Amino acid sequence: MTDRGGVLAAATGAEALSTELPVGRSTGWWGMVMFVATEATLFACLLGSYFYLRFQYGPQWPPDGIEDPKLLKPLVMTAVLLPSSLPVVWAEHGIRRGQRWRLRAGLTATLLLGATFLTLQATEYAEKLKHFTMTTDVYGSLFYLITGFHGLHVLVGLTMIGWLLAASLRGGSFGAHRHDRVRNAAIYWHFVDLVWIAILFTIYLSPRL
């Protein structure tokens, strides 16, 4: 108890309260964080619109003729996409120590996982398009806009990853002193991953609640 009291007293002292936080970030980091913030707001508006339209629609959701989304494939997609952040983290830590092979290996692994995700999404679309399309009703519009928009973000993220991989394979691009671009692309990729969880909940899980 005394120890915790000591920490509390120290934390509320003038000096601790005047700690500079955040500190020492690069301009590129702030730029990417702000970009992700505005993108996250866009997704928040998108998912907010989903719930707004859903609750205005009435008790039957998805509307007549469309069954609840199946869970197996989205869960597999989640299992593919979420772990894809780990190789990026590993690669980033590697290049910070100047280990170029870790950067290359990690980026390749993420690239493969991300491409698998998009392939799975394409097969899911092929199946769903037989039942309903973007123009069927507002549920179809929402489903394809939200998942398609996220898929587009995955594609953009993959382009970034592929671009990093190409630059690192050329050589002379990244090292212990130059890894800003790796970290910035990693931030974007983590964001794309996290948004998927919100989409999984909104599109696939919430109709079952």
Added chain:
Amino acid sequence: MTTRPDSRARLAGGLLLWYGVLGGAVAWAVHLLVAWPLDELTCAAGSEKISAVPLWQAVGLAVVLPGLVTAGSLAVAALAWRRTARAQSAGVQDPAFGRSRMLAVVGIWANLLFLTIIVLGGVAVLVLPACQR
């Protein structure tokens, strides 16, 4: 205050200051984002209950909890202002004190504003029937 605080205390202190400055704003945002859709969507569905809880109580909870968070934020901002003001008047020369003191002043007034908004919303919950149009 003779020894420099360790890194854990400094991290906690830095976060605490931001809680004092922006806590009320965040709490108010949460209050609005919960209370408003709760009311509008439940009423649109033609009910005045969320499972077993009457709607006005649920909305009331979305007023009281953010209100408490804001009050806490106000207290922290006031504490930060007093500590830094005292350190400055004790003659400690650190430009960071001037900065954190200004942020604390901003935090105090901002939290008062947000507390007022939340309280006014709370009054409305007591006065108005939840779904009256």
Added chain:
Amino acid sequence: MSTTTTPSPGISREDLTRLGAHWGEPASLRSWFTTVDHKRIGRRYLVTAGFFFVLAGLSALVMRTQLARPEAGVVSPQQYNQLFTMHGTAMIFLFATPMLFGFGNFLVPLMIGSRDMAFPRLNAFGYWVFLFAGLFMWASLPFGAAPNNGWFAYAPLSSEAHNPGLHMDVYALGLLFLGISTTSASINFIVTALKLRAPGMSLNRVPLFVWAIVATAFMVIFALPALNLDNAMLFLDRRFGTHFFDPSAGGNVLLWQHLFWIFGHPDVYIIVMPALGIVSAVLPAFTRRGVVGYPLIVLSIVSISIISFGVWVHHMFATGLPQLSYSFFSAASTIITIPSGIQIFAWLATMALGRLVLRVPLLFVIGFIVTFVLGGFTGAMFALTAFDQQVTDSYFVVAHFHYVLIGGAVFPMLAGLYYWLPKISGRMYHERLGRWAFWLVFAGMHVTFFPMHLYGLFGMPRRVYTYRSEPGWDGWNLVSTAGSYLLAVGLLLVLVGVLHALLRGRPAPGDPWEGDSLEWATASPPEPYNFPVLPRVHSLHPAWDARTAESTTTGATADRILSAGRRTLVTSELDAHRERAVEMPESSVKPLLLAGALLVLFTSLLFAWYPVAAVAALIVAATIAVWLWPPRRPDEELGVVA
């Protein structure tokens, strides 16, 4: 006051030559297209936004001519719809925000003692996108295909079924295109203000104008996505048959309004906030003291920018939602007047306690206070739901927001224009001409818009292209029209004043006003590198502070001259401790190429040339990839082990 003209005591001639070589740009056509200098880009923003202002103003004059008497036939109803829509859309999106961002672009690096923005190339890109998006939208007017749905484009009137043709496609695509510019400029402002402040400029020493621009940028970051999503859905509904705003298939027209006003109300402050920042920047020079209550003004800037996100439903009090859900927004709408009031009283106190120097910029500030307070007063009336329902969609609303926007944005802009013209151009303006311009603009504004309160209360709805003769309408409408011509003459005099200054004005010294912020501590116009020696800031009013002045002269050190390359200083976020010197990018043609590719993309989407759009999208991606491609460096410099 001393000005840092060359050669100054703190810096050697060789250093100055080197700085000139690294930062200077030759006066060639190529450099015109490739420049990344924030001062040139800022000037372009000002001129381009001024051009769109003239177009939107002329649209308004045509409308006022049409409304001068009942049942006139100057324009057809279809033309009138396009004119009022383009007037509103252009004034809000193509004039107000870009004009203020132009001031920000020119001034923020100077005020914080930096040599450029954090991302100079992104800055150039943002300008080109703004220019192209503006031309994209205006180009539709001569073809009779301009947006025609009012600037807030309510569904379902904007749907393909009710509004065929390209009109609303131009609106949706044009605003999406412009959004790229606004977002990138905002990110740039935030990062610049966080990381590029001169050493010693901790948060409690940041000029109020910079606070205002940063708060504005944050509002853009969190508000604009709602508008972008709205427009994307509108475009999909119109072009690809989705049903977001179509009630017959489960959509909801109110979704448009919610998303639009989630953006729209913060946007009122996005427009007004930097203008209020201009007021806070202008006052010290003409009252000979700092603005009273600096922390309270920072408070009001920060709290307004946050609360503005929680008031949007007050635009929809007439749409029939539960009373309780209104009340949460009513509370926020009522309380947001407090920080606005704090600012007004702080300025009044500054003027009461200071020694007034009654020059043209101060006249415009006084005109601003009078007009803006009247507009704010009618604004507070809308927070009362019952009153709001009575006047929604009448000319009373038109009167209100013109008081707010002309009073709150145009007057401060004009104050800022006269105040900073010597800094921007190196020339002084003609004082008598400026006074005439002020009185004509002020009188014209009130003669035009005050009567609108009256005929609004008499029941005249907004957006009607003509009206039957009614008691109280005819005469006051004629007064409004006369006023609008007066206003136009006043604004013309402003333009004449600027041209006169550029062509005939006497050369301006570095600090003609004895101003308090850092832009006055360098030459007029500033050299391409802004400051020969980056200052070390010791107070809130660095240009009035002897220690800061000393830091650029006798106290100059090599680590703040940085003449070995195109360099500026990066400092820490809150307390502006020196972190390191960074290399800034050279001029480049890629920003222009990227913006051009985006123009092709949006144009081909408009005309449904989808294969062209796909190619343009690929070019966009390729340009970005090449733009950011890392230069090849030796392994030792990179730090590679294997």
